[in-house]
Amino acid sequence: MSRATGSTLCCRSSSLQPDLLAPRFDYRVVDGLGRARQRGGVPQLGGAVFRAGMLGPAVELAHLESGISIGDLHGQDWLERGSLAPILSALASAQQQWLALDGQRGLILGSGLVGEAVLNSFKIDAHKAALAAGFMKPALLVAAMGELIGNVIDHSEAIGSGVAMFSAEAGRFEFVVADTGIGALRSLTRNPDHASLSDDGAALLAMVEAGVSRFARNSGHGNGFRPIFEKLADMSGHLRFRSGGYGLTLDGRFGDRIARQITQKPKLRGLLAAVTCLAPKTAS
Numbered sequence: 001m002s003r004a005t006g007s008t009l010c011c012r013s014s015s016l017q018p019d020l021l022a023p024r025f026d027y028r029v030v031d032g033l034g035r036a037r038q039r040g041g042v043p044q045l046g047g048a049v050f051r052a053g054m055l056g057p058a059v060e061l062a063h064l065e066s067g068i069s070i071g072d073l074h075g076q077d078w079l080e081r082g083s084l085a086p087i088l089s090a091l092a093s094a095q096q097q098w099l100a101l102d103g104q105r106g107l108i109l110g111s112g113l114v115g116e117a118v119l120n121s122f123k124i125d126a127h128k129a130a131l132a133a134g135f136m137k138p139a140l141l142v143a144a145m146g147e148l149i150g151n152v153i154d155h156s157e158a159i160g161s162g163v164a165m166f167s168a169e170a171g172r173f174e175f176v177v178a179d180t181g182i183g184a185l186r187s188l189t190r191n192p193d194h195a196s197l198s199d200d201g202a203a204l205l206a207m208v209e210a211g212v213s214r215f216a217r218n219s220g221h222g223n224g225f226r227p228i229f230e231k232l233a234d235m236s237g238h239l240r241f242r243s244g245g246y247g248l249t250l251d252g253r254f255g256d257r258i259a260r261q262i263t264q265k266p267k268l269r270g271l272l273a274a275v276t277c278l279a280p281k282t283a284s
Helices: 002-008 027-038 055-063 082-092 116-132 138-155 183-188 200-207 225-234
Strands: 050-052 097-099 105-109 163-169 172-179 238-251 259-278
Touching (some): 027 055, 027 259, 050 082, 055 082, 055 163, 055 172, 055 238, 055 259, 082 097, 082 105, 082 163, 105 116, 116 138, 116 163, 116 172, 138 163, 138 225, 138 259, 183 200, 183 238, 183 259, 200 238, 200 259, 225 238
Antiparallel strands (some): 097 105, 163 172, 172 259, 238 259
16 A cells, blocks of 8 residues: 555655645545546646545545546646645555654554554554653544554454554644555455445445444444544544545534535445544534
């Protein structure tokens, strides 16, 4: 995954100052690029340079089944990585574990997900970063990351493709866990209880229900997703899950009602989960 990401995420030199007036590189841009490529067209950027501020869109772009390459985008310097430049470079260089000097961003790749010492170190780093960002209960964020990393290990059938990353700043914490394995639908339909699931969208909706897993009932698997993710959404969180041709979002940024939306998206390999939460004093 990281080598593919390196070829996909060729960007402006990190030595350049980010253009604060540039449009944001967000999920809408990823969806647009992916749809254009999926239709067999060449995305038209009109000379735009996008400013990256979140990890999720960059990782999702690299996982699209259609494969977005710089050559297809006319070879222009279209993405200003800004503060994300170091972690995206670490991802491209396939480092098993990486932590920024300031401790605000970190990642683990492949076998690092199943190495107890590496994984524990990563979780401790994430806990410290979330606490420094203003979260009073960082353990909840770390627990959610642990659930998603466990999902890669137990269900993806491609642990070597897995990646877990976090990025923190004052009042905000983001983490992404992704793989290029079999995806939500193929995984869940291995369990006869879920053999009737019709598409990736139905699988994503089922995935966040309590007790749903590729394993049999009462096996101890599939019980942690829903309660943890509901708490994250209550933490003014935005949660995006992607697999195959669908995306599921849970959005708790707009008061006391958590919005849930399932939408067709450009096809993506494996499973990706991206979560962004705001600390209470910034959640307005």
